[in-house]
Amino acid sequence: MGGWNELYRENILDHYKHPRNRGTLEQPDITYEDANPLCGDELRMELRVKDGRIEQVRWTGHGCSISQAAASMLSERIEGRTLDEVKQLSRDDMLEMLGIELGPVRLKCALLALKTLKAGVYGITQWPGEEEEEGGS
Amino acid sequence: MAQWTATAALPQPRPFDPRAVRQQFPIFRARREPPLVYLDSAATSQKPDAVLEAMNEYYSLYNANIHRGIYRIAEQATAAYEDARAHLARFLNAGSPREVIFTRNSTEALNLIAYSWGRANLRAGDAILLTEMEHHSNLVPWQILAAERQVELRFIPMTPEGELDLEPLPRLLGDGRVKLVSVVHVSNVLGTVNPVAEIVSAARAAGAVVVVDASQSVPHLPVDVRALGCDFLACTGHKMLGPTGIGALWGRRELLEAMPPFLGGGEMIREVKLTESKWNELPWKFEAGTMAIAEAVGLGAALLYLEGLGMDAVFAHDRELAAYALGRLREVPDLRLLGPPLERRGGVIAFELGDIHPHDVATVLDSHGVAVRAGHHCAMPLHRKLGVVASVRASFHCYSVPEEVDALVEGLHHARSVFG
Numbered sequence: 407m408g409g410w411n412e413l414y415r416e417n418i419l420d421h422y423k424h425p426r427n428r429g430t431l432e433q434p435d436i437t438y439e440d441a442n443p444l445c446g447d448e449l450r451m452e453l454r455v456k457d458g459r460i461e462q463v464r465w466t467g468h469g470c471s472i473s474q475a476a477a478s479m480l481s482e483r484i485e486g487r488t489l490d491e492v493k494q495l496s497r498d499d500m501l502e503m504l505g506i507e508l509g510p511v512r513l514k515c516a517l518l519a520l521k522t523l524k525a526g527v528y529g530i531t532q533w534p535g536e537e538e539e540e541g542g543s
Numbered sequence: 544m545a546q547w548t549a550t551a552a553l554p555q556p557r558p559f560d561p562r563a564v565r566q567q568f569p570i571f572r573a574r575r576e577p578p579l580v581y582l583d584s585a586a587t588s589q590k591p592d593a594v595l596e597a598m599n600e601y602y603s604l605y606n607a608n609i610h611r612g613i614y615r616i617a618e619q620a621t622a623a624y625e626d627a628r629a630h631l632a633r634f635l636n637a638g639s640p641r642e643v644i645f646t647r648n649s650t651e652a653l654n655l656i657a658y659s660w661g662r663a664n665l666r667a668g669d670a671i672l673l674t675e676m677e678h679h680s681n682l683v684p685w686q687i688l689a690a691e692r693q694v695e696l697r698f699i700p701m702t703p704e705g706e707l708d709l710e711p712l713p714r715l716l717g718d719g720r721v722k723l724v725s726v727v728h729v730s731n732v733l734g735t736v737n738p739v740a741e742i743v744s745a746a747r748a749a750g751a752v753v754v755v756d757a758s759q760s761v762p763h764l765p766v767d768v769r770a771l772g773c774d775f776l777a778c779t780g781h782k783m784l785g786p787t788g789i790g791a792l793w794g795r796r797e798l799l800e801a802m803p804p805f806l807g808g809g810e811m812i813r814e815v816k817l818t819e820s821k822w823n824e825l826p827w828k829f830e831a832g833t834m835a836i837a838e839a840v841g842l843g844a845a846l847l848y849l850e851g852l853g854m855d856a857v858f859a860h861d862r863e864l865a866a867y868a869l870g871r872l873r874e875v876p877d878l879r880l881l882g883p884p885l886e887r888r889g890g891v892i893a894f895e896l897g898d899i900h901p902h903d904v905a906t907v908l909d910s911h912g913v914a915v916r917a918g919h920h921c922a923m924p925l926h927r928k929l930g931v932v933a934s935v936r937a938s939f940h941c942y943s944v945p946e947e948v949d950a951l952v953e954g955l956h957h958a959r960s961v962f963g
């Protein structure tokens with residue numbers, strides 16, 4: 407088990423305390439909300455898309471530092487990218503952005519943002535990494 | 544509240560030394576850095592040597608299936624298993640060991656009542672009365688039954704302080720449709736000790752059968768089923784210093800006699816033909832298949848251990864520690880305590896720390912070796928009612944010491960500095 411100092415690396419705390427792209431859009435093309443009722447993490451993502459490319463991202467939500475930092479990092483990563491590129495983003499990409507190893511409970515916190523994003527863009531509602539498995543929880 | 548004045552008037556229980564007790568738990572003797580600060584006894588308790596040794600002795604010296612073998616060690620195993628049952632019956636002041644049915648845990652005991660008593664006795668239009676502070680184990684089985692039988696679920700409300708509001712009770716019971724009332728004795732989130740005897744007398748006067756979820760009370764305070772006056776009571780071994788995989792349902796004999804079996808299989812029958820069977824007598828009617836024998840033996844050893852400490856003394860110790868913890872937690876800025884005043888709570892304390900998510904608090908505490916529970920503790924409706932998403936919970940047992948509270952408080956200051 408990693409201690410707080412491993413889990414809460416500088417960049418996670420930085421994104422948590424100074425979230426990027428937090429807020430709402432005037433006229434989003436895509437809006438999607440999801441939650442992780444077990445921990446009470448909630449997230450809403452709004453995108454403005456033009457010619458298959460994400461022009462602007464805003465998100466709101468609340469939850470633990472991991473879920474909020476993940477949303478902030480992901481929003482930075484996808485701005486200006488194509489929807490196809492978004493589809494390619496995997497659970498490992500998300501964990502790489504966070505730069506930490508997580509147990510099963512906190513893993514859901516880390517992946518909520520990516521799950522919300524993919525559901526909004528493609529209607530994929532499974533947890534990232536479980537798309538191919540049957541009956542992932 | 545009359546209950547409390549009565550309890551307060553009891554002579555002071557003979558105290559025990561929690562430091563000496565702690566030394567009898569191998570998990571605390573194991574060296575680790577940082578040392579284990581275990582504040583999650585409401586989730587499961589630690590196990591003393593005596594319990595582990597009793598289980599090991601069964602497996603090493605007289606492992607055999609029970610009730611069947613006509614040889615010495617099988618008889619020895621049967622006697623040990625049935626002794627554990629008789630012991631639990633005495634522990635709960637039950638009328639007879641026949642009224643004590645071994646289950647896997649409280650959850651199974653509650654499901655047994657819902658399945659067996661519920662399906663035999665409830666009709667469309669009847670009602671079940673629960674409370675807003677139940678553990679999911681005392682909620683979901685009734686939801687399943689209610690949906691199946693078109694039975695209405697009603698709830699005794701909970702106040703913002705985390706206590707049951709009994710004022711609407713006469714109205715809730717008034718139309719005579721409530722056939723079953725099921726209440727938690729001690730809340731696993733808030734530690735609230737509910738006035739169960741009062742609820743029981745109102746419910747029974749209204750003709751309802753009363754179930755008590757005693758998962759958090761039997762491990763920590765003297766529980767007397769006859770004094771409570773209830774009809775059924777569920778408890779779980781792993782929270783009372785015993786092993787996992789063993790729990791019990793106590794029920795009034797006449798009710799249990801009239802109930803159909805829960806699970807079918809070996810041991811619960813007297814005579815089997817190809818197309819029909821006759822049920823065994825109590826309690827075996829409800830114990831289908833090979834039971835958790837070693838675990839029952841371990842539970843028996845746990846009861847002996849608890850009796851050695853004295854349940855009055857265990858509760859006094861829990862509450863003394865809760866008093867100390869409440870005082871120390873009030874020193875932590877932005878900390879919001881949930882739950883009732885000390886006079887009406889046991890050794891469980893839930894709280895929020897500013898707007899730091901409980902998971903983050905627990906992770907920082909973990910780096911200090913402090914084990915707490917963070918989340919909704921299997922009581923989502925309770926949290927929703929209190930208007931909090933999740934909480935951090937510290938809970939104690941006989942081996943808990945004030946230094947552990949100090950480590951908790953230090954960890955909380957640290958969490959504030961990380962996230963502040």
Ligand SMILES: Cc1ncc(COP(=O)(O)O)c(C=O)c1O
Pocket residue numbers: 585586648649650651678680681727729730731756758759779781790921
């Ligand atoms: C109040 C209460 N009821 C029921 C249960 C369920 O116990 P078990 O999981 O052992 O069946 C618990 C345990 O968390 C509890 O605290």
